[in-house]
Amino acid sequence: MQPIQEAQQTVGNGMKTIQVRVNGKIAKKEVPIRMLLVDFIREELALTGTHVGCSVEGRCGACTIVLNGDAVKSCLMLAVQADGADIMTVEGLGTTDKLHPIQQGFWEKHGLQCGFCTPGMMMSVYNLLKTTRHPSIDEIRDALVGNLCRCTGYEHIIQAVQYAADQVAAMSKEERDEIFSY
Amino acid sequence: MYPATITDYMAPTTLDECIQLLEQHGSQAKLIAGGQSFVPLLKLRMTDTSIVIDINRIIELQEFGEKNISQKRILRLGALTKHKTLATHPLVVSKYPILSDAAKFIGDVQVRNRGTIGGSLVHADPAADLPVPILVLDSTLRIVSREGERTVSADDFFLGIMMTVVEQNEILVNIDIPAPLPGTGAAYYKCCAVYGDFAIISVGASVTMTDDSCDSSRIYVGGVYPSPQRAVQTEAFLQGKAITDDILQQAADILADEIPVETDMRATAEYRRILLKEHGFKVLSKAIKRAKEDNI
C-alpha cells in the first residue's frame, strides 16, 4: 500500500487536523489533542468493534489495533500521534461472507463467550500470524499476554489460533499477502 | 478516563527543533516517546502538561548498531530503540543477550511494540527492567539541551524513585554500551507475580572470566528502592576466585544480605531476600556459562 500524507494542521484551541487510513479508507478529521486514539476510532469513525476494557493502565488489550503493521493499544496513544498512519481494526479483518482465517478459527473452536475481548485478541493474533507460520503453544500464549479474557480460560482461544495458523499455512503466498496486507 | 485539555502538540523531526521547543515552552511542555508510561499519567491527570512534544519522528534518536568511537567498539542505542528490537534483534540476542533477557519480559507484545528504552530509563520506575542491564553494562548516556550536551555514566543517571539527571529542558539522545571484553558473559532475570508484570525483584550480572576464575564482575539488583542497587560486596567476594557452585551459593548469600530490601504492595522484604538468594545464584551461573561459551 502507498504511504499516506500527514495532515499536520494546527487548528488552535487545543484542536488539530489529522489524516489516517483506517481499513483502507482515508479519514481526515479535526480532533481535540487530548483525544485518545481509541475514542477517535469509536466515536469519530463509529468503528465500535475496538473496545475499552480498562481505565488507566492499559492492561486489558481490548483496544488493540494494528498500527503501521504492529499490534498496539489504542488507549495508550493520542489520536494526533496517528497522523499519517495506516490502521487496521477488527472491522478490517474479514466480512460475514468471507471470514478471515483468524475469525474462522474463533468460530470453529468457540474461541469466545461474551466476545468483549475478541476484537483485541484477533488483532494480536494477526500480529503473530503475519510473521509466524507454525506458532507453538508457548508462542501463542506469549502473543496473547497483553489480552485479558474473563470468560474462556484461554484454552479455546489457543485452539482457535492453531486452527487459523493451519489455514494460513495451507495458503499460497499470494493469498497470504492479500489477507495480511497491513 | 480522559486526559485534561492539551493546548498544543508538536512533532519535530530534528533534535535542534525539539530542544528549541523545550526551551521555548518551559515546564508546560513534556516529551512523549512510546507513551506507555506517559499516557497513563495523562489519563490520571497526574502531570500538568499543556504542550506535548512527540519525539518519534526525530532521526537523531533512531540510531541502532555497533560502531567504533575513539577506537572503542560500542553498541549505540538511540533513545527511540523499541523494547521489541532489544528483545528480538539478532545482534542484541547474540552479543548483548542481557538486554534481550530484560526486554523480552517487559509487559506484553503491544507494550514492546511501542515502548522505548529512552522512555523507560527517563521514567525510572524502580521496578522497571531496562535500568539494571544498562547499569550492568557500564553504559554512557548522552543528554542534550539548548546549552549543549553532556555524557553521564549509568551509575550517575538515576537519582531516585522516578527521578534522573535529565532536566526539563533536556532530552536523552542515545545510550552507548561498550562491547563485551573477551571471556565476558552477562544475564538478567526478573521475578514477578504474573508474566510480564513489573519486577518484585530482578538481578543482572556481568562476569569476566579467565578459565575458571572470575576476573571481575558487575552485579545490580532492581525492584528495590529508590533505584537499582549495586552489589559491591558480592563483586568483591567473587573477584579472583575459582568459580564453583559452592562459591556461587556463598555469593548469592552475600547478595541477599547486602542489598537493602523493603516490604511494599508487591512483596514482603523477607520474600524478596528469598528470591534474591535463589535467583542471584541462577543469574550468576548463567552469566558465567555465557562467559565460558565466549571463551571457546
Ligand SMILES: Cc1cc2nc3c(=O)[nH]c(=O)nc-3n(C[C@H](O)[C@H](O)[C@H](O)COP(=O)(O)OP(=O)(O)OC[C@H]3O[C@@H](n4cnc5c(N)ncnc54)[C@H](O)[C@@H]3O)c2cc1C
Ligand atoms: C501494560 C504495561 C505493562 C508494562 N510492564 C512493564 C514491565 O514489565 N517492565 C518495564 O520495565 N516496564 C513496563 N512497562 C512500562 C514500559 O516499559 C514503558 O514503555 C516505558 O516505561 C516508557 O517508555 P515509553 O517510550 O513508552 O515512554 P513514554 O511513556 O513516552 O515517556 C515516559 C517518560 O519519559 C520521558 N521521555 C521519553 N523519552 C525521552 C527522551 N528521549 N528524553 C527525555 N525524556 C524522555 C517522557 O517525557 C515521560 O516523562 C509497562 C507498561 C504498560 C502499559
Ligand code: FES
Ligand atoms: S482499554 Fe484496556 S488496554 Fe486499552
Ligand code: FES
Ligand atoms: S470472551 Fe468474554 S472476555 Fe473473552
